[in-house]
Amino acid sequence: DQQVKQNSPSLSVQEGRISILNCDYTNSMFDYFLWYKKYPAEGPTFLISISSIKDKNEDGRFTVFLNKSAKHLSLHIVPSQPGDSAVYFCAASADYGQNFVFGPGTRLSVLP
Amino acid sequence: DTAVSQTPKYLVTQMGNDKSIKCEQNLGHDTMYWYKQDSKKFLKIMFSYNNKELIINETVPNRFSPKSPDKAHLNLHINSLELGDSAVYFCASSQVERNTEAFFGQGTRLTVV
Numbered sequence: 001d002q003q004v005k006q007n008s009p010s011l012s013v014q015e016g017r018i019s020i021l022n023c024d025y026t027n028s029m030f031d032y033f034l035w036y037k038k039y040p041a042e043g044p045t046f047l048i049s050i051s052s053i054k055d056k057n058e059d060g061r062f063t064v065f066l067n068k069s070a071k072h073l074s075l076h077i078v079p080s081q082p083g084d085s086a087v088y089f090c091a092a093s094a095d096y097g098q099n100f101v102f103g104p105g106t107r108l109s110v111l112p
Numbered sequence: 113d114t115a116v117s118q119t120p121k122y123l124v125t126q127m128g129n130d131k132s133i134k135c136e137q138n139l140g141h142d143t144m145y146w147y148k149q150d151s152k153k154f155l156k157i158m159f160s161y162n163n164k165e166l167i168i169n170e171t172v173p174n175r176f177s178p179k180s181p182d183k184a185h186l187n188l189h190i191n192s193l194e195l196g197d198s199a200v201y202f203c204a205s206s207q208v209e210r211n212t213e214a215f216f217g218q219g220t221r222l223t224v225v
Binding site: 002034036041042043044045046049087089091099100101102103104105 | 160
């Protein structure tokens with residue numbers, strides 16, 4: 001039973017354009033959401049987070065949007081850069097960071 | 113200095129063997145985790161330790177046992193390895209009270225032959 005879903009296994013975007021990565025969840029108890037970025041042969045690294053009391057969080061080129069009623073969040077990267085090419089994992093926690101549930105990841109390729 | 117380090121990075125071993133993966137964090141975090149990334153690339157939590165107490169134990173076989181000699185270390189011992197144990201195992205740590213993200217190690221690719 002996948003509590004966190006990322007339905008697009010891969011995404012290709014031209015450099016300079018916007019990348020939008022989507023994530024859906026089923027557990028209404030989730031109250032803290034994170035995005036991780038993972039390069040090959042490395043561990044996931046934290047990118048940006050959002051708590052359930054907000055609907056948007058922005059950090060430089062990265063913005064996460066949360067729609068609680070739809071149980072959906074998205075990560076926007078603008079402008080996309082070739083160095084953004086990686087696998088992006090959506091993660092959620094029902095107890096403020098104590099137990100993260102991860103989605104299967106979306107592989108983003110930013111084409112020069 | 114690496115915040116969360118795990119060794120070895122690669123481990124190839126035969127079925128039936130017993131092996132350990134070590135993990136250390138120098139962030140002063142109070143909680144450490146082990147995750148398994150399966151063939152479908154899902155990252156699934158196996159264990160977490162908070163102040164030397166096991167607080168989460170997902171339905172993993174009892175051949176897997178976490179050992180925490182101190183707050184900065186959480187090692188993973190695996191007995192009687194099976195082919196299906198082949199995966200990438202990630203160690204992570206976080207400071208739960210500060211509501212922060214988890215920091216991950218680089219992963220250990222375990223191959224059971």
